[in-house]
Amino acid sequence: MKLFSEHFQKEHPVVKFDVRAKLAVVIALLLMVLSYKGVLFPLFIAAGCFLLCVRMGIPLRVLFLRMAQPLFLAVVVLALKCFFTGEDTLFVFSLPTSHFPLLTLTVHRDGLIEGLKIAGRMLGAVSLVIALGFATPFTEFMAGLSWFRVPKGFIEIMMFAYRYIFMFLEDAHTIYSAQKNRLGYSGMRKGLRSFGTLTGSLVIRGIDQTQKTAEAMTQRGYTGDMPLVKKRPLRFGEFAVAMVFIIFAGAIWMI
Amino acid sequence: MLSVEKLYYRYADGTDALSDINLDVKKGQFIGLLGANGSGKTTLLRTMDGLLKGFEGRVVLDGTDIRKLTPKQIYKKMGLVFQNPDDQLFAPTLFEDVAFGPLNMGFDDNEVKQRVAAALKEVELEGLEKKSVHNLSFGQRKRACIAGLLAMGHEMLLLDEPTAGLDPMGEYRMMKLLQRLNRENGVTIVMATHSVDLVPVFLDELYILSKGRITRGGTPEEVFNAPEDMANIKLRLPHIAELIYRLKHEDKIKFDRIPLTIGEARREILKTFENEKY
Amino acid sequence: MLSVEKLYYRYADGTDALSDINLDVKKGQFIGLLGANGSGKTTLLRTMDGLLKGFEGRVVLDGTDIRKLTPKQIYKKMGLVFQNPDDQLFAPTLFEDVAFGPLNMGFDDNEVKQRVAAALKEVELEGLEKKSVHNLSFGQRKRACIAGLLAMGHEMLLLDEPTAGLDPMGEYRMMKLLQRLNRENGVTIVMATHSVDLVPVFLDELYILSKGRITRGGTPEEVFNAPEDMANIKLRLPHIAELIYRLKHEDKIKFDRIPLTIGEARREILKTFENEKY
Amino acid sequence: MSSQKSKVKSQKHEITFFNSFLLVTLVLVTDAHAMHISEGILPFNWAALWFAAAVPFVAYGLYRLKKLSAVDPSFKPLVGLMAAIVFIISCMPIPVPTAGTCSHPAGTGISAILVGPAISVLVTAVALLIQALFLAHGGLSTWGADIFSMGVMGSFAGFLTFRALRSVKVNMAVAAFIAGVLADWATYMTTSVELASGIRGDSPFLPLFYKILIAFIPTQLPLGILEGAMTSGMVVLLYKRRPDLLVKMGVLKAEEAAL
Numbered sequence A: 001m002k003l004f005s006e007h008f009q010k011e012h013p014v015v016k017f018d019v020r021a022k023l024a025v026v027i028a029l030l031l032m033v034l035s036y037k038g039v040l041f042p043l044f045i046a047a048g049c050f051l052l053c054v055r056m057g058i059p060l061r062v063l064f065l066r067m068a069q070p071l072f073l074a075v076v077v078l079a080l081k082c083f084f085t086g087e088d089t090l091f092v093f094s095l096p097t098s099h100f101p102l103l104t105l106t107v108h109r110d111g112l113i114e115g116l117k118i119a120g121r122m123l124g125a126v127s128l129v130i131a132l133g134f135a136t137p138f139t140e141f142m143a144g145l146s147w148f149r150v151p152k153g154f155i156e157i158m159m160f161a162y163r164y165i166f167m168f169l170e171d172a173h174t175i176y177s178a179q180k181n182r183l184g185y186s187g188m189r190k191g192l193r194s195f196g197t198l199t200g201s202l203v204i205r206g207i208d209q210t211q212k213t214a215e216a217m218t219q220r221g222y223t224g225d226m227p228l229v230k231k232r233p234l235r236f237g238e239f240a241v242a243m244v245f246i247i248f249a250g251a252i253w254m255i
Numbered sequence B, C: 001m002l003s004v005e006k007l008y009y010r011y012a013d014g015t016d017a018l019s020d021i022n023l024d025v026k027k028g029q030f031i032g033l034l035g036a037n038g039s040g041k042t043t044l045l046r047t048m049d050g051l052l053k054g055f056e057g058r059v060v061l062d063g064t065d066i067r068k069l070t071p072k073q074i075y076k077k078m079g080l081v082f083q084n085p086d087d088q089l090f091a092p093t094l095f096e097d098v099a100f101g102p103l104n105m106g107f108d109d110n111e112v113k114q115r116v117a118a119a120l121k122e123v124e125l126e127g128l129e130k131k132s133v134h135n136l137s138f139g140q141r142k143r144a145c146i147a148g149l150l151a152m153g154h155e156m157l158l159l160d161e162p163t164a165g166l167d168p169m170g171e172y173r174m175m176k177l178l179q180r181l182n183r184e185n186g187v188t189i190v191m192a193t194h195s196v197d198l199v200p201v202f203l204d205e206l207y208i209l210s211k212g213r214i215t216r217g218g219t220p221e222e223v224f225n226a227p228e229d230m231a232n233i234k235l236r237l238p239h240i241a242e243l244i245y246r247l248k249h250e251d252k253i254k255f256d257r258i259p260l261t262i263g264e265a266r267r268e269i270l271k272t273f274e275n276e277k278y
Numbered sequence D: 001m002s003s004q005k006s007k008v009k010s011q012k013h014e015i016t017f018f019n020s021f022l023l024v025t026l027v028l029v030t031d032a033h034a035m036h037i038s039e040g041i042l043p044f045n046w047a048a049l050w051f052a053a054a055v056p057f058v059a060y061g062l063y064r065l066k067k068l069s070a071v072d073p074s075f076k077p078l079v080g081l082m083a084a085i086v087f088i089i090s091c092m093p094i095p096v097p098t099a100g101t102c103s104h105p106a107g108t109g110i111s112a113i114l115v116g117p118a119i120s121v122l123v124t125a126v127a128l129l130i131q132a133l134f135l136a137h138g139g140l141s142t143w144g145a146d147i148f149s150m151g152v153m154g155s156f157a158g159f160l161t162f163r164a165l166r167s168v169k170v171n172m173a174v175a176a177f178i179a180g181v182l183a184d185w186a187t188y189m190t191t192s193v194e195l196a197s198g199i200r201g202d203s204p205f206l207p208l209f210y211k212i213l214i215a216f217i218p219t220q221l222p223l224g225i226l227e228g229a230m231t232s233g234m235v236v237l238l239y240k241r242r243p244d245l246l247v248k249m250g251v252l253k254a255e256e257a258a259l
């Protein structure tokens, strides 16, 4: 199941670092990136995050796949901005032989700059969140959220959701095997019918499973409050490191 | 400790799963439920555990109608091991699953860890703590379910075929473990099972379910004393009993009684040998 | 018919489930796989059925590497009954589930209906056709799975603990049914099982798996001839064998051989009786 | 060059053939991910505004959750399951033949019909957060905006449509279909507003909004219909196989289920 970030993380100090400190750093940096008025700072953050991910042993291919879509969007926004907004024309593409206005494309200077800013912002912000995702196992993350006073109901739903996502993927695979084993998917029409049965069955099973989970859990003392992973005491050292880091970044941000 | 009076249960699709069930489980007993597939064992255990509502009749736990108890009050006293382990396991890893009960009971981290370790040792799953529960083999998952309840230390355990899917040695050990819990810790146990051969060795009392009704009850000896109509209730004699029964009735060798266990059979055979000699 | 050569399988989480498995299943054989929980039986059956890819070594079906066959080619010849019935049943009602295979084989409605009816009769589930599969009892679901494959009429059946969760009579009848399929219709059968007592009565050949390796193979007599190290592989002797073994070694009664079935045991005991008399 | 410059300036915001073609292709190609506004697109003030808009709805969802799960312990797992369904549906790339590209439906129509709009907002919030954190799909800073477009607008549009149609005795399948379509389109309208306002900088809002909206149409039209079909399929499936659930969730009355 290579869908989720945490399956790649290796033993690395950043992974073991207190999740609350990590969250604080990421949120602070995110705010800085978003409110920054230039291009350099976000790019600097993006470069840092990239290096960190590589150091954590995330395969480049995975990293690239994860980045691909935001990166592409950034390019689109850039194009949108520089071709379609702005006053100040930088240059114009047009087919050399014709002065036919429909075939011209204008690049605006102010639009380009605007676009670069947004693209930079996206890159910086995305890298931060991706690095956080790779460096934080899901359960840790939940524990961190609960420390930040995110309502318990929300966290519980998130844990259930996470579990059921995997259940769906597994179930889909299981049912698919079961169908193949009885000659499902042999041919177009049969394939479609098999697929219909599969999705229907997935949903019904999922719903049944919620009932069973609830039974199994109440049976073992669950009364609506999930016991969460123990919170380890805040360590001064880790928070100090985080603070220093935030201040340092803040200083660069000011420049 | 737990008694069931005039219990009827009908599923939403109209299946009458239980009819007129009366049962009285006393503290410290080790009771078995036997019966054909679809005879209602699982349904009975689930109503006894308070999971199925909407039955007719009464289920009384320590003097109080179970419908008047909160889930918390019920599950402090007793727990049920489900028939299908996949219905019971829900946490990501084996450790987390087994720890769920103790955590809910409010123990501190150390106590939880100890309890989990002890429970996993009992079911011989040490070393797999970090494994995802869904990556365990079927028998391992069955064991994991049992560990999840052992870690809570209930007064009463209901088990739905705890040994199904276990390897032969595991089956025997599991029964030994339950026997120890029953004898040494005084845990009251009710289990559904299909293992006729193990029953007489371990159980105090048996109830036979057939089409939602209890048709017989008593000690293993009492229940297995009428081998002729076993087939109606889809049961058979334990292999040992079958052997002696055949020797007695088909080969006309004299036996005073039909033994149910290996130990008894040895004694009977030796006795017959002695008698024949002289 | 199906042979496995130097098979290794490792799960994604690093568990080595199979190591150096060599197995040769000939047409018309009735073969059993035994082994402790987690020893790799399910994994082996799933690779043999072509469901698990990414193994090392070769699985050859009728002379062709299974990796070169399309699903259609494989599943026309053989089918697997899964260990957990909930993994196998997916259609809304029992009828639809059992009919899934025959429909995919392209039979017309009448033929499908006949096949489903026949299969349900074999597993004794007549009358439950319209019931939702998820509302069946565990044993009924297990039977439903088997019916789903019977209705397809394969040349070869792989069964992962087909009798687990069946009532004692059902277990015996299921084995009888498989035996009949094997003898009369020439269906090749490979089954994983924990039922040591049934094995010697029905199976031609046994393989013992232990920690992903085949440690023994042969006829039931060959496999059970070294009772001393059964414990290592979490097995035990059949009850009958255990009784005679104890009589022989502890009570010093003379037996020429250790019988594995009730019939053999009767003969041995009678023989010993005769000898003692004179 | 300079002579051209003035000419270009005059037609700056007109839609030329070439640039509208480019615009359409660009948006179409990336449309796969347009349902979720990506991390960093929105500047700080817009991000904050959408957060402020979404929070009351999420809070109300939590309040409803607490009330409902007090009565039924299996409610929380069920809500979790809905979140997983929304997660999977909104990760699912669907080829859109008219545009020759992929996009994805939202799934909020289904969850709104089944668990109600308030909890559906919560469901969406959870699904979005998991996607943002572990798949870089959507984002943390744009979480508020995404909750608002997908969760709030999608859920309420879907739910209100369904209820309104059901109250005038429209067939269940048809009502669910239209609810799904409208939930999808409402989401996209909102997303377009958010995008346009977020990236417009100093340029005027409306022209950019129209451009984005128009560019979405070729994918969103069929996609909305697909979403409608999915919603309808799911509701009908439950109606056929688990009417008890629909009764429990208040979608059906007990008498209707018996039919």
Ligand SMILES: Nc1ncnc2c1ncn2[C@@H]1O[C@H](COP(=O)(O)OP(=O)(O)OP(=O)(O)O)[C@@H](O)[C@H]1O
Residues within 6 Å of the ligand: B011, B012, B013, B015, B016, B017, B035, B036, B037, B038, B039, B040, B041, B042, B043, B044, B083, C134, C135, C136, C137, C138, C139, C140, C165, C167
């Ligand atoms: N959820 C359900 N809805 C409708 N009918 C059900 C449901 N569960 C079980 N039944 C039916 O009720 C009867 C009793 O089922 P139950 O599961 O109690 O049997 P069991 O004795 O446990 O059988 P097994 O040995 O196979 O586990 C069966 O006929 C079964 O088909």
Ligand SMILES: Nc1ncnc2c1ncn2[C@@H]1O[C@H](COP(=O)(O)OP(=O)(O)OP(=O)(O)O)[C@@H](O)[C@H]1O
Residues within 6 Å of the ligand: B134, B135, B136, B137, B138, B139, B140, B165, B167, C011, C012, C013, C015, C016, C017, C035, C036, C037, C038, C039, C040, C041, C042, C043, C044, C083
């Ligand atoms: N999907 C999986 N991922 C990782 N490990 C697995 C997976 N499935 C099984 N295993 C491991 O592989 C080993 C063999 O499992 P397998 O299911 O083949 O055992 P088995 O012999 O069928 O046991 P049982 O008698 O309990 O059914 C076990 O140690 C098990 O924990």
Ligand SMILES: [Mg+2]
Residues within 6 Å of the ligand: B041, B042, B043, B083, B160, C137, C138, C139
């Ligand atoms: Mg049962």
Ligand SMILES: [Mg+2]
Residues within 6 Å of the ligand: B137, B138, B139, C041, C042, C043, C083, C160
């Ligand atoms: Mg197995």
